Amino acid sequence: MKTDNLVEALVADRGSGGKSIPKVLAAALALGGLVSTALFFLDLDVPQDVAQAMATWRYDLATWRFDLKVGMVLLALVLAFRLCMELSRPFPPVRPVRRLLPLAMVAAVAVAIELTSFPSTAWATRLVGSNSLVCLVAIPMLALAPLAAVLWTLRSGAPASPALAGAAAGLLAAATGATLYAFHCIDDSPLFVVTWYVLATIPVVVLGAITGHRLLRW
């Protein structure tokens, strides 16, 4: 086939496309979040303490620690979304991790405040909290449906590095899971949040990177 012939086929297909990837990604993310939440209420084989935690809905926005926790997960959500969009383009990424710097700064300040407001003997208790294991299980579980949705959407992207884009998708999915979970988790200490939420994010990022490496090639 001559190149001119291929051009004719491409021109005939001009009407396809025209999708705004950020919009589709936002919709996919919302859908994934909804599916995740719904799965928890369908009485699946969820560990009992996770199910119990999910059944309690927290709305005490009055305490600053809770506000800060919600603020941090929402900031993570916004930054991960932008990172995802950036990494789904064909340009070689320039220091992508630097995009998460604002979050790291907020987290550092929050931890510093927490450390100064409690004597060092209380730090360990604040860190371990009351249900760190539940957090480690719940966030990755809640992140699975959003991860599938995000990866599916990013297939229409053209990432310079599919593995990196997949990792960003994992981060975005974990941030979604963390946002959903934050409203149920009874531990608000920044020490707890920074430690366990980050630990819970790692497997999702790794899964995203591995899947992305295969799925997002173009």
Next chain:
Amino acid sequence: MRLARQGNDEAYRRLLGHVSVWLRSVARRGLTSAGRGTADSEDIVQETLLAMHLKRDTWDETQPLEPWLRAIARHKLVDHLRRCGFRDHVDIDDFASSPEAAVDVDASVTIDTRRLLASLPERQRRIVEEISLEGRRAADVAARMGMNESAVRVSLHRALKALAALYRSDRR
């Protein structure tokens, strides 16, 4: 590209024409600097055009088009060389900046696309051929094949995606 997005077929055809001339020189020089013959260059041109078409939504209208095109071309060139077992670093910036260096390739009909086309499902292959080789419009193809016009368009789009996937998995 902006006009093409607004629905101007002629503008899109012109753009793809210019881009293929530019890609041709990029592909030839890329192959030469990697120490390979230029026999595959037209395959790279076609594969890159296809990628550019299928991924055109990743171009941000507020940004200049050229860096985006260059990024796609680099990705596809590196991809092609890797498939052929070439593992060195390729930087197209050295030679991608002079698009006016045109190469005459009227004669190079690629055998490759034809081979890949043959592995598409029968109906998709026929639609691509009717539109590209015979230059028919989607509406005429629909009438000839007794299909609905939008079904022809969907099928064409799927065929192009499948073609891009075949290029990717084709190892020589």
